[in-house]
Amino acid sequence: MIESPIELLRHLPPAAGSNGELAAQFTDLAPPLTARQAAVEAARCLYCYDAPCMRACPTGIDVASFIRNIHDQNVDGAAHGILEANIFGGSCARVCPTEILCEDACVRNHPAEREPVRIGLLQRYAIDNANLASHPFQRAPATGKVVAVVGAGPAGLSCAHRLAMLGHDVVVYEAREKAGGLNEFGIAKYKLTGDFAQREVDFLLSIGGIEIVHGRKLGENLSLAELHARYDAVFLGIGLGASRALGLTGEDAPGLMAAVDYIAALRQASDLASLPVPRRAVVIGAGNTAIDMAVQIKRLGAAEVTLVYRRGLEAMSATGHEIEIAKANGVQIRTWAAPLEVLLDETGKVAGMRFEQTRMEDGRLVRTGGLLEIAADCVFKAIGQGMDETGFSEPLASELSREGERIWIDERFRTALPGIYAGGDCVAPGQDLTVQAVQHGKLAALAIHHDIQSKTEAAWPT
The missing domain is CATH 3.50.50.60 (FAD/NAD(P)-binding domain)
Known part of the structure; x- marks a missing residue:
C-alpha cells in the first residue's frame, strides 16, 4: 500500500549531494534589501496622492504610507500599516506577483524609467526589520460568540485573525498536521525559505482567541451540519485539494x-x-x-x-x-x-x-x-x-450552491446556506493568489461580525 504520493518515485535515485549542498539551492530568490538599499529605494517613491499601487493591491495596503514610514526610518509604523491590511504581509511580500499588481501600477513604470519602485522588497524589509515587542493588534472586548473556520490556509487564518481582533473566539479545523495551507505546503522552497511560513502562523495566532484542531477533514471526520448547529457562524476556506x-x-x-x-x-x-x-x-x-x-x-x-x-x-x-x-x-x-x-x-x-x-x-x-x-x-x-468532492458528500454540504465546481457566494462572502461563508480558492475564480485569499478571509470576517452583531442586537427587546 502506498503511504504517500512520493512513494511513486521511490524507484528513482536520491538527490545527489548532501542536505547542506542541496539546501544552498533553495536560498532566497530575491535577497532582502539592506537598510541603505531600502532607504534609497524608498526615496524613489513619489507618494502619489491617488496611489495607483494601493488600488492594485488586493488587500488595499497603503503602499505610499508604508514607504514614507520607511523613508522616515519608522520601520515599526510601516510594518503596522502593512499588517493592518494584510496579516500575511510577510509571505505576500515574498510570493505575491508584484510585477503584475502594485509594481505594474507604479507611476515610475513608464518607458523612460521602466523601473518601478521595488514595493515587494520594501514590504519585506518593513516586516522583517520591525521591532514589535508584542502582537501589534489588541482584541476587542469578548463578544461571547464562537466561529468555526474550516481550513488553516491563508483565507481561513486571515478570517480567524480578523474575527479574533473583533472579539470573537475561533476554532479552526485543519486536515493536515500543520497550519499554513499553500504557504506551508505549496509554495516553492526558494520563495518561502526555512520555517518562515510557520513563524508567520505563530505570529498570527499570538493575538489569542484562536484554537487550531488538526486532523479534521470536511466530509470524513468533520460534519458541516454539526458545525452549523454548534457555532455562531462557519467560514469555509477549504481551497482546491484535488x-x-x-x-x-x-x-x-x-x-x-x-x-x-x-x-x-x-x-x-x-x-x-x-x-x-x-x-x-x-x-x-x-x-x-x-x-x-x-x-x-x-x-x-x-x-x-x-x-x-x-x-x-x-x-x-x-x-x-x-x-x-x-x-x-x-x-x-x-x-x-x-x-x-x-x-x-x-x-x-x-x-x-x-x-x-x-x-x-x-x-x-x-x-x-x-x-x-x-x-x-x-x-x-x-x-x-479541482474541488475535493468528499466535503460535499453529506446532506447539508450538498445544499451549497455551486458555480461550476466552486462554491457560490454573494458579495459579502455568504453562501446559499445562512450562517455559512466561504472564501479563497474554493469560491468563484479570481486570480487564485495568496494575497487574494487573505483579502477574502478578512472581508468575510467583517461580514460575519456584522451579521452576528445584527442578530444579537435584534434579539434585545426594544
Whole structure:
C-alpha cells in the first residue's frame, strides 16, 4: 500500500549531494534589501496622492504610507500599516506577483524609467526589520460568540485573525498536521525559505482567541451540519485539494505524480538528499505551480527538465517574471503540444510522454496529428487543482450552491446556506493568489461580525 504520493518515485535515485549542498539551492530568490538599499529605494517613491499601487493591491495596503514610514526610518509604523491590511504581509511580500499588481501600477513604470519602485522588497524589509515587542493588534472586548473556520490556509487564518481582533473566539479545523495551507505546503522552497511560513502562523495566532484542531477533514471526520448547529457562524476556506487528472492510460504508473504533492514533500523534507530525483523530467502545465516544480527539480539535480504546454507562450498563466526564472534555471519550454500518451518501460514505470502537436485554427485549439515524444524518468502534472468532492458528500454540504465546481457566494462572502461563508480558492475564480485569499478571509470576517452583531442586537427587546 502506498503511504504517500512520493512513494511513486521511490524507484528513482536520491538527490545527489548532501542536505547542506542541496539546501544552498533553495536560498532566497530575491535577497532582502539592506537598510541603505531600502532607504534609497524608498526615496524613489513619489507618494502619489491617488496611489495607483494601493488600488492594485488586493488587500488595499497603503503602499505610499508604508514607504514614507520607511523613508522616515519608522520601520515599526510601516510594518503596522502593512499588517493592518494584510496579516500575511510577510509571505505576500515574498510570493505575491508584484510585477503584475502594485509594481505594474507604479507611476515610475513608464518607458523612460521602466523601473518601478521595488514595493515587494520594501514590504519585506518593513516586516522583517520591525521591532514589535508584542502582537501589534489588541482584541476587542469578548463578544461571547464562537466561529468555526474550516481550513488553516491563508483565507481561513486571515478570517480567524480578523474575527479574533473583533472579539470573537475561533476554532479552526485543519486536515493536515500543520497550519499554513499553500504557504506551508505549496509554495516553492526558494520563495518561502526555512520555517518562515510557520513563524508567520505563530505570529498570527499570538493575538489569542484562536484554537487550531488538526486532523479534521470536511466530509470524513468533520460534519458541516454539526458545525452549523454548534457555532455562531462557519467560514469555509477549504481551497482546491484535488489534482486534476490527465485522463490518460498509465496515469497511475510509478513515475507520474501531481506537482503539488512533490512540492509538499520537498517543503516538508528534513533531509533533501533523501528525495527521489529523476535524471530527466517532464512537467505538464502553464501556471506558476508548473514553473515552481520545474525549477525546483532542476535545482535538486535533474539533468533535463522540459515544461510542456498545449498552447503558445503568450497564453501561459505563469507571469513573465516566473517564465524568466524557469529559463534562467535551464528549464526547456515546449509549447503547442497536448498530452497524448504516457510511455511506459517493460516494468510498467514511466519512460516518457507522447504529445500531439497543436495549433490555433479559427480561434480554436486543434490537434494537428503531428507527434512529439520526450523521454523522461518522471512526469509531473501541474494542470490545476479541482474541488475535493468528499466535503460535499453529506446532506447539508450538498445544499451549497455551486458555480461550476466552486462554491457560490454573494458579495459579502455568504453562501446559499445562512450562517455559512466561504472564501479563497474554493469560491468563484479570481486570480487564485495568496494575497487574494487573505483579502477574502478578512472581508468575510467583517461580514460575519456584522451579521452576528445584527442578530444579537435584534434579539434585545426594544
